[in-house]
Amino acid sequence: MISAHPPNGAPAHKDYDSFKAKRAKDVPHLAKLQSESKGKSRITIMLDNDILSTFRARWDEEGTGYQTLINQTLRQALSQQPVDEDTLRWVLREELS
Numbered sequence: 001m002i003s004a005h006p007p008n009g010a011p012a013h014k015d016y017d018s019f020k021a022k023r024a025k026d027v028p029h030l031a032k033l034q035s036e037s038k039g040k041s042r043i044t045i046m047l048d049n050d051i052l053s054t055f056r057a058r059w060d061e062e063g064t065g066y067q068t069l070i071n072q073t074l075r076q077a078l079s080q081q082p083v084d085e086d087t088l089r090w091v092l093r094e095e096l097s
Contacts, residue, residue, distance in 0.1 A: 024041075055073075
């Protein structure tokens with residue numbers, strides 16, 4: 001598990017301790033922004049540079065925001081049904097026969 005504190009236990013920055021941070025819903029102006037965002041939440045996420053570069057390149061090609069493309073990709077991945085063992089065996093038999 002990654003800690004917000006370095007090994008010595010001190011905060012990463014002397015003026016900021018993330019353990020005292022509030023969730024956006026508990027900060028009035030951020031809660032208002034979230035309520036106006038139509039079912040979306042603002043988050044911070046770490047992505048590999050090559051992944052982000054790929055989405056930004058697609059953004060340039062398609063004219064759709066890269067965050068929208070990431071959201072669409074995640075939604076598509078979640079909507080796909082996992083392949084069960086019986087289906088996998090059937091496909092393999094078909095392909096190998």
